[in-house]
Amino acid sequence: xxxxxxxxxxxxxxxxxxxxxxxxxxxxxxxxxxxxxxxxxxxxxxxxxxxxxxxxxxxxxxxxxxxxxxxxxxxxxxxxxxxxxxxxxxxxxxxxxxxxxxxxxxxxxxxxxxxxxxxxxxxxxxxxxxxxxxxxxxxxxxxxxxxxxxxxxxxxxxxxxxxxxxxxxxxxxxxxxxxxxxxxxxxxx
Amino acid sequence: xxxxxxxxxxxxxxxxxxxxxxxxxxxxxxxxxxxxxxxxxxxxxxxxxxxxxxxxxxxxxxxxxxxxxxxxxxxxxxxxxxxxxxxxxxxxxxxxxxxxxxxxxxxxxxxxxxxxxxxxxxxxxxxxxxxxxxxxxxxxxxxxxxxxxxxxxxxxxxxxxxxxxxxxxxxxxxxxxxxxxxxxxxxxxxxxxxxxxxxxxxxxxxxxxxxxxxxxxxxxxxxxxxxxxxxxxxxxxxxxxxxxxxxxxxxxxxxxxxxxxxxxxxxxxxxxxxxxxxxxxxxxxxxxxxxxxxxxxxxxxxxxxxxxxxxxxxxxxxxxxxxxxxxxxxxxxxxxxxxxxxxxxxxxxxxxxxxxxxxxxxxxxxxxxxxxxxxxxxxxxxx
Numbered sequence: 001x002x003x004x005x006x007x008x009x010x011x012x013x014x015x016x017x018x019x020x021x022x023x024x025x026x027x028x029x030x031x032x033x034x035x036x037x038x039x040x041x042x043x044x045x046x047x048x049x050x051x052x053x054x055x056x057x058x059x060x061x062x063x064x065x066x067x068x069x070x071x072x073x074x075x076x077x078x079x080x081x082x083x084x085x086x087x088x089x090x091x092x093x094x095x096x097x098x099x100x101x102x103x104x105x106x107x108x109x110x111x112x113x114x115x116x117x118x119x120x121x122x123x124x125x126x127x128x129x130x131x132x133x134x135x136x137x138x139x140x141x142x143x144x145x146x147x148x149x150x151x152x153x154x155x156x157x158x159x160x161x162x163x164x165x166x167x168x169x170x171x172x173x174x175x176x177x178x179x180x181x182x183x184x185x186x187x188x189x
Numbered sequence: 190x191x192x193x194x195x196x197x198x199x200x201x202x203x204x205x206x207x208x209x210x211x212x213x214x215x216x217x218x219x220x221x222x223x224x225x226x227x228x229x230x231x232x233x234x235x236x237x238x239x240x241x242x243x244x245x246x247x248x249x250x251x252x253x254x255x256x257x258x259x260x261x262x263x264x265x266x267x268x269x270x271x272x273x274x275x276x277x278x279x280x281x282x283x284x285x286x287x288x289x290x291x292x293x294x295x296x297x298x299x300x301x302x303x304x305x306x307x308x309x310x311x312x313x314x315x316x317x318x319x320x321x322x323x324x325x326x327x328x329x330x331x332x333x334x335x336x337x338x339x340x341x342x343x344x345x346x347x348x349x350x351x352x353x354x355x356x357x358x359x360x361x362x363x364x365x366x367x368x369x370x371x372x373x374x375x376x377x378x379x380x381x382x383x384x385x386x387x388x389x390x391x392x393x394x395x396x397x398x399x400x401x402x403x404x405x406x407x408x409x410x411x412x413x414x415x416x417x418x419x420x421x422x423x424x425x426x427x428x429x430x431x432x433x434x435x436x437x438x439x440x441x442x443x444x445x446x447x448x449x450x451x452x453x454x455x456x457x458x459x460x461x462x463x464x465x466x467x468x469x470x471x472x473x474x475x476x477x478x479x480x481x482x483x484x485x486x487x488x489x490x491x492x493x494x495x496x497x498x499x500x501x502x503x504x505x506x507x508x509x510x511x512x513x514x515x516x517x518x519x520x521x522x523x524x525x526x527x528x529x530x531x532x533x534x535x536x537x538x539x540x541x542x543x544x545x546x547x548x549x550x551x552x553x554x555x556x557x558x559x560x561x562x563x564x565x566x567x568x569x570x571x572x
Contacts, residue, residue: 006222006383009218009221009222010218013214013217018207025203025204026204034213038216038220039400041217041220041221042220069402086201099195099199102195102199106196106199117196121193121196121197122196122197122204149193153192
C-alpha cells in the first residue's frame with residue numbers, strides 16, 4: 001500500500017506542484033510560496049485518502065487555507081506587491097503592450113476579483129471547481145466572475161486604480177464563511 | 190479575442206507550466222512523505238481534520254493500532270523524546286511469549302483503569318512520539334524517524350481541534366547502525382529508500398520546526414472516530430459493560446477494514462483496532478476504558494507478550510494481533526500496557542515473517558511504534 005500511495009502521491013505532485021506554486025505566487029508573492037507549497041503537499045500526503053482523483057482544485061483549496069492560516073497578512077501584502085510589479089515591469093516590446101495593459105489592470109483589481117479570474121484563466125479550473133476552492137456555490141462564483149470581468153474591463157479602459165470601477169462592491173451574493181478544506185473533501189469523496 | 194482568452198494568454202511566463210527544480214522536488218517530496226500517514230488508520234476524527242497533528246499517530250509504512258493511555262495523568266514525565274539515541278527494542282530481557290493469560294492481563298489492567306479518577310478541562314490533550322524505521326539508500330544502515338505529535342480536542346461543541354507536529358529528527362536505528370552511519374561520514378541528510386518504491390526520500394538528523402494547526406470540529410461536534418464519527422457526548426455516554434460496548438461498536442462494523450471498504454477485515458481485528466484507539470486516544474471515563482480492556486480480553490485472537498519495551502525505554506505487557514500482509518509477510522500489532530497502573534504505554538508493529546515490501550527486515554524488527562507521553566484534560570491550548 002505504501003508503494004501505491006507513494007506512487008500516486010508522486011504522480012500528483014508532478015502533475016500539480018507548479019500549478020499550486022503559481023496559484024500561491026499569484027496570491028502572496030514568491031517569498032512565501034515554496035513554504036506554503038511544501039506545507040500543502042505535506043497535508044496532501046497525510047490526507048491522501050481524501051484527495052480526489054482530480055487533485056488540483058483540492059490542493060488549491062488546501063494551499064488557500066495554509067496561506068490564510070500561516071502567512072501574516074502584512075508579509076503577504078508586501079510580497080504580493082512585489083509580485084504584481086514584476087508582472088508589469090521589464091518587458092516593453094511593442095507586441096506586449098496590450099498584454100501589459102491587461103496585467104496592469106488585473107494587478108489593480110481587488111484581491112478577490114483577481115483570484116476569481118485567475119483561478120479560471122491561469123489555473124485552468126472550471127467555474128465549478130474554482131467555486132469549491134474559494135468556498136462558494138457555483139452560481140455565486142459565476143456571478144462574481146461576471147462582475148470581476150466587468151471590473152477588469154473597466155480597469156483596462158483606463159479607470160485609475162482605486163476609482164469606483166474597481167472600488168467597493170455591493171450586492172454580492174452571500175458567501176458562506178471561509179470553508180475548511182475538510183468540507184470540500186467531504187463533498188468530493 | 191474574448192477577455193478570458195486574452196487573460197489566459199497574458200499569464201506571466203514564470204507562472205506557466207515549467208518543470209520543478211529537481212532539488213526542490215526532492216526536498217518537498219521528502220518533507221511530505223517523511224511524515225507518517227494517519228489517514229490509513231483514521232483513529233481520530235475520521236475525515237481527518239485538515240492540517241491537524243494527527244500525523245504522529247501512524248507510521249509511514251504500515252497500518253498500526255495506536256495506543257495511548259489517558260486518564261488525566263502523565264504516564265512518565267520525561268522529555269519529548271527521552272534523548273535515547275537508540276530505541277528499537279530497548280528491553281533488556283528478551284520478550285517472553287505467553288499464550289493463555291491475555292484475559293488476566295487485560296482484566297488486571299481493566300481494574301486499574303476503573304479505579305482512576307476523572308478530571309476535567311476545556312481540552313482533551315494527548316502527546317506522543319512516533320518512530321518508523323527506514324533503510325539508508327547507501328551505507329547499509331537503518332535510520333529511525335521521530336515525530337512528536339500533540340492534539341487538543343475541545344470539550345465544547347463548536348470549538349476547534351488543535352494539533353502540533355514536530356519532527357525530532359532521524360537517527361541511526363541501532364548502535365550497529367550508528368557505527369555504519371559514522372563510517373559513512375555521519376551525514377546530516379540521509380537518503381533512504383521507501384519500501385517497495387524506487388523513489389528515495391531524504392531525512393535529516395536535525396529537528397524540524399513545530400507546526401501548529403487548528404480547524405473546526407467536523408460538523409461542529411464530531412471529535413473522534415470510533416467506527417463512525419462520534420461527539421464528545423457520545424464518548425462520555427458509551428456503555429461501561431464490555432458486552433454492550435462491543436455491540437455498540439459492532440454496529441459500525443461492515444466486515445471490512447477501518448480504512449478501506451475494499452479490504453476485508455475480521456471482526457476481532459476490527460474491534461482490536463477500534464478498541465485500542467478508544468483506550469489510548471479518547472476521553473472516555475475510566476469505567477468505559479476498563480470495559481474496553483475487558484472487551485479486548487474476550488477476543489479469541491488476542492495474545493499476550495511480556496516484557497515488551499516501548500520506544501521510550503519503558504516496559505510493559507503487550508496484547509497483540511497478527512496481520513497478514515502482501516508477499517506472505519506477517520506483522521504483529523502490539524498494544525503495550527503498564528499492568529501496574531492500568532495505563533497504555535503505546536503501540537508497535539513488529540515483523541513476524543518477512544515479506545511484502547520489507548523483505549530485508551528480520552523477524553522481531555520493530556518497524557514502527559508510537560509511545561504515549563501525555564494524555565489528559567487541560568484548559569490550555571496552543572495559540
